[in-house]
Amino acid sequence: MPASKVAAQQPLVAIAILNYNGADYLERFLPSVLQTTYPNAQLFVIDNGSTDDSIDRLKKWGFERFMATADQPFPPAQSADRKIPRYYIDLPENYGFAEGYNRGLAQLQHADYYVLLNSDVEVSPDWVEPLIHCLEKSPQRAAAQPKILMEAQRNLFEYAGAAGGWMDHWGYPFCRGRIFSELEEDQGQYDQTQEVFWASGAALCIRSQLYHQFGGLDADFFAHMEEIDFCWRLKKGNYQIYVCPKSKVWHVGGGTLPPNNPRKDYLNFRNSLVCLLKNLEGGPTLFLLLYWRLLLDGLAAIRFLKDGKWGSIAAIVKAHWHFFFAFPKHWKKRAEIKERLAAYAYQKTPRFNTAGYLRKSIVWLHFAKKVKTFKDIEQ
Template sequence: MTDPRAPKVLVIILNYRTPQMTLRAAEAALRDMPARKAELVIIDNASGDGSPGVLTREIAERGWDKGGRVRLILSDVNGGFGAGCNIGFAAGMSDGSRPDYFYLLNSDAFPDPGCLGKLIDHLESHPKAGFAGSHVRGEDGLDHTTAFRFPSIAGEFEGAARIGPITRVLRRHVIAPDLPTETARVDWCAGASVLVRAEMLDQIGSFDETFFLYFEETDLCLRAARAGWECWYLPSAHVVHIGSASTGMKAWDRVPAYWYASRRHYFVKNHGRIYAAAALLAKLAGGALHSLRCALTGRPPQDPPGFYRDLLRFGLGLPLERSAPVSRRTVSEENP
């Protein structure tokens, strides 16, 4: 008999031109979802490649659509990760009711058995927890950094400089510190595998759709923190993540314009233009130190080609000179 006190959970997976990968993620999620009061919705972010037909056929052939267990929603436009998730937030359960939790899972992420249950148990036992993020590893078994501090001026400088003595002095500002080995509060978690409390979204609102890709979950967690909600990282809940399957990030020759736009919007929106300008200067200064060190030691730079030139040009409002397309409609919704 179903426990009437059991929470309702809606799993949200966004698809962009990776239907078979999305089906694999959905299959892993279904195996880990509670048998009752849990559903999964796939949002196709205007793939334009036949994905809806593939997904519709496979969902029906596998019998996933029975009782509203799995639904497919088609978006007319690819508004990015946040916009796609917002469609799932608005959809709710198949009977029209509001879920207690939303589980955001990337289309190239596959939960281990028990992952979702551990995230649910944590939010159930911590009423002020708005987020619970899982441990994420690659197919090679290596950890993916998915628990972070909020970006700051000092953090931008340290992250760009990557010099031991500077990191030690600014250790409390490191944006991507070592992953906690035990359950711990963090500033924000990446959206590849994170459980979100619906009550919190009702209070603070959903994703800011100005962000096409990157910084949207950082912004949401910051808004939540300012409203008194907590974000937790659970190293005992595990997910395998391929990473960048639909963004193509690993094959980028240059960082796309939407990354710079998201970064600037985050700082201006949350801290003001003066702070945003100082954060830009800090990152440029740290990058200059890194480049100097590489030149003196013969080490290869760790930044993408043209990164700081593009960062400066974008900060000055100048167009980015490149041949690679950066259209919002050519990239996906996924968080790498």
């Protein structure tokens, strides 16, 4: 059978890389993405108003500018002279991770699947096939991530996703292979495909229709934890999130904001609270949990004080202040989520899918009980 017919029988996948002043990352990691073997994929770099020479380099590498129109709502099919067609979408300013993707993907709605891929990720040639194979097994499977390893130490799991994301009772995310800053060595211990709570935004494969039906990423998050918020909404609609370790990628991490950056601390603490407010069930339980969560954040500030991290302490104070200031705005989003669940939940049954949810405190287990690996957690 001709290659063109084989490709046409496969779901159309739009690999979307959001870029902001990341020309060096593109030069370093795009070659691996261009070797992707999946037969019906197209590559898009969504440039978030870069001020470096990203666009000039993309043009040099054969990328063509794309903007959806009525006459051309999606790019032409795969050409014969290259393995994967390549395009760039030129946004006028830096909208942040969340809104940058929303604006770019709005032009790519003819794809069956999106793969949101960070610019600082190296991929293996056959990394897309396991993700699509996993999701195609059931329409209830909404999103999936590969196994994510460190690019610098390739035998270690990487912080942003590792072997699949979990969530504890107090809203703290952790991963198979990563608890807080404790990273495990990959020895094949998490190589089974498994349902999880959230999939990493560093390499997130998702059904395009569901991305738009559930409102995309929350632009108010700007960056950090927006993928957890989105996956939580999907799970409230009885959809499933998976990790598919047969797909493997290597992530630099901290490309935009390095570790121990107060700006990153601010976004993580603020967005985590917003995520809880938006997605937890209402009533006294919600406010009691938020109260205890604020106290736990205070304990985190004490740890920062012991380490002399004054910028991180200020970041927590600022995060709490902005959370309360914007409380009414985020509270209103609960009604919108409810409407979307009523309209688009799987089989019209908006039921919270609890796979990947730990009914304990990972903070207590890690810092008090000295649990350092995912396998040591008594679930």
